Amino acid sequence: MSTDDSTNPIEAMRETIEAEIPDELEISRVTFEGPELVIYTETPQKFAEQDGLVPRLASSVRKRITVRPAPGTQVRERDAEAQIRSLIPEEAGIENLRFYPGTGEVVIEAEKPGMVIGNRGSTLREIQREVGWTAEVLRTPPMESSTVDNVRNFLIQERDERREFLERVGERIHREQQEETDWVRVTTLGCCREVGRASFILSTPETRILIDCGDKPGAEGEVPYLQVPEANPIPDLDAVVLTHAHLDHSALLPLLFKYGFDGPIYTTQATRDLMGLLQLDYLDVAAKEGRSPPYESEMVRKELKHTIPVEYGDVTDIAPDVKLTMHNAGHILGSAVSHFHIGNGFHNVVFSGDIHYKDTRLFNGASNDFPRAETLVMESTYGKRDDYQTDQEDSERKLTELVNETYEEGGKVVIPAFAVGRSQELMLVLEEAMREGRIPTMPVYLDGMIREATAIHTAYPEFLRDGLRERILHEDENPFLADQFQQVDGGEEMREDIADGEECIILSTSGMVTGGPIMSWLRLLGGDPENTLLFVGYQAQGTLGRRIQSGRREIPFSDRGSRSEQMTLRFDVESVSGFSGHADRNGLEDFVGTMSPRPEEVLCVHGDETATDQLSSALYQELNVRTHAPRNLETFRFD
Incomplete structure (x- = not known):
């Protein structure tokens, strides 16, 4: 990567931002924290007075932007707390405020976070305008959850180290691209012609990304093929993306850190908390049954520290040539259909994860509307021709x-x-x-x-x-x-x-x-x-x-x-x-048939051999798309 300022992405971003902001606003530092651009300013109150400025800057540089006060520019913590409480309605139910001088952030935990945020963020802007601190808002769970408390407290304790990690990730994401994107490959490491041990490698000439890393229910020792060349060296993976928390997709993610991985895991916030709960129980059950756990609980904590939450619909840079967007999958809490935009419009791959296409009592049905989607990697759990569930x-x-x-x-x-x-x-x-x-x-x-x-x-x-x-x-x-x-x-x-x-x-x-x-x-x-x-x-x-x-x-x-x-x-x-949290045969066909745009190629995975074969054949005949029912350890190239 060149160190010339003319090609340094952070310097380029800073120049763009400084050219667009009013003269009275001062910028002390610009940095990437993971996919997000962070601006530190000597004039946080004046920044907050510029209504609509941050969205305009985000549109110009095509990045999500957070503005934080430079150290020492904000109101003292004791005075700031009193002012913050006076700005937020009492009905919001503030439970706790935590200040972090190093980043100029205040974390506000409240029963009704919407009342803390205000209409289109108006209260947050008012807080920054009055006290200079940048507010982050968390919801107090209506039911007490030791998992949510433990995850939040752990990440708060690790905040400084996590910020250093995010800056490293940001530098890697925004590095100068060395290779031209002229092919994309998907390698199957598990869950092909079987249910369980979901795992794939998505690779380009520049980037390698692992999607899911689960176990196989009822089959101890059958794990994803992480030893193959396409997955190695594991420490050099650019990113891991987790579609949802069920153990047949998430159980073995902590193993990656045992093998030297030190990069980011992208998933939704709800999936982050659920995966920690399920993985720790996975270790506990193994110990009670006299089996040797594949990793220690310390690896779960390391995984949590390396997780970057993604919200549905947000376009997120995860590599120089790959953008990730997650959409509701309707399967379990936080489950996501993951859309990868590769290169400058070169190719788009969608991994369905597990989906439920119709609305249920818990969730809206899976989303299947994308800007572009040439290739779909599709679950087939209920893909047999007679797999119709009762309504x-x-x-x-x-x-x-x-x-x-x-x-x-x-x-x-x-x-x-x-x-x-x-x-x-x-x-x-x-x-x-x-x-x-x-x-x-x-x-x-x-x-x-x-x-x-x-x-x-x-x-x-x-x-x-x-x-x-x-x-x-x-x-x-x-x-x-x-x-x-x-x-x-x-x-x-x-x-x-x-x-x-x-x-x-x-x-x-x-x-x-x-x-x-x-x-x-x-x-x-x-x-x-x-x-x-x-x-x-x-x-x-x-x-x-x-x-x-x-x-x-x-x-x-x-x-x-x-x-x-x-x-x-x-x-x-x-x-x-x-x-079931899975779509039945009709739901799977409807997901693909109504997908906008319709994919050119579908890989039917995560189903037994009959299910993947029959769904693959039906999609080909009914929708006239190329289909495959791959085996494990196959690689598909798209160019």
Whole structure:
């Protein structure tokens, strides 16, 4: 990279900015922090008085811009706090203010952040105008979340080190491009003709980016092919992009730091918190089951420190020749369809991640509207020609019927559920059905991480459907706070008491019966034919959940660390298909068929061999696009 100021991007940016701002504004420093341009000014109050200036500058330099006061130019902290509190309405519910003199920032945590921000940021500008500090606003979760608290506190503690990291990333993103972008390649490292271990390398002559790095449910030791040349050297990867937090996409990301990676991970803020929760539980479950964890918890903390949150719709530079835009995927909280704009309009690749195309109780359906999209890497979980799910209304009706039947027989309903996504969907259905009298009001026990994952949902209501978002922000109407939801926090003794008690519903991890507290419920309730085991989510090949769903009733069982024995399941086993977070065959076809613009080429991945083959064939025949059902370790070149 040339050090000549004429080609130094920061100097070029500074010259552009200084040419456009009024003479009375002074700039002391311009720097990149990751993809963002940061301007330090000796005149922060005057900057704030220039209404519309920052958006105009951002448009000129085509970067997101933050303006911060140069050290020493802002009002003293004690005086600033009093003034800030006087500027913000009391109803905003300020919980905490933290000042960071090194960057001139004040972090304001409040119950109603919109009231802190003001109409189009008017209150934030007023704060900067009055006290000189740049405000960052965080929402206080309506439900207490140890994960959100821990992540925020950790990142606050690491703020100075993180800023140095972001400046390094910024320099790398905005380096002078050495190679002309005349080809793009996608290499499959996992999840081809299988469900799980999602992982891909997107590469250009200049850049290498890893998309997802998950495990394979029910198949210990089957990990992405990170050892292949396309993925190495891992320390030189430009970036990692995570589509969502489920472990078959995120579980092995911390391994990268064990292998020397020191770069950025781009994902949504909600995914950042959820991935930390799920990965730490992943390590905990491995330890309890006597397996050797693939990495230490320190690697999870390092991963969090290296995560750069991206908001839906924001165009973000992640390399000299690659821009990333994330869009709602409708699958779980924070899940994203990831659009990569490569070169100066050279090629555009969309990775669907996991999607749900129709609206659900929790989320709006997946977005499929892009400026350009020549290539689509598409999930195919329910890609078989007969993979049609029951619609939502019928699914909910069948669920309530099964609950009522089991209740009348004096039994209990056990639902293996993913902590993130399906559990919250079911909680909404059950809360409404009890409130409206369609099923009796009874305890709904949440076992595993479900309650904590639910609390994270309430911390990020902006990712949820509008009506639900409004209910969560009004505590009296928050459906997740209903009295019948009770956390199983007393271990095995509490589970035994519940098993011996009255009729109830139990939502328990893991969703594919691959370990965790669901195994205790099989032992405690599986021998009673009055009880019901109800599957509501996808059961991958090779998992115990799939074997039980397919009719197997003799299962291996290890009781509290003893050697494995056979156990006979006698309870009723049922499945309701409409609660999956994945689009069914119709939804997958509709996503591609209505995609704007329609892709020229589709790679069908993340489905078993039949699903990927049949979806690939159908898309080719119906939409006249080139399609592939790749195997792992294939590379596709686009030029």
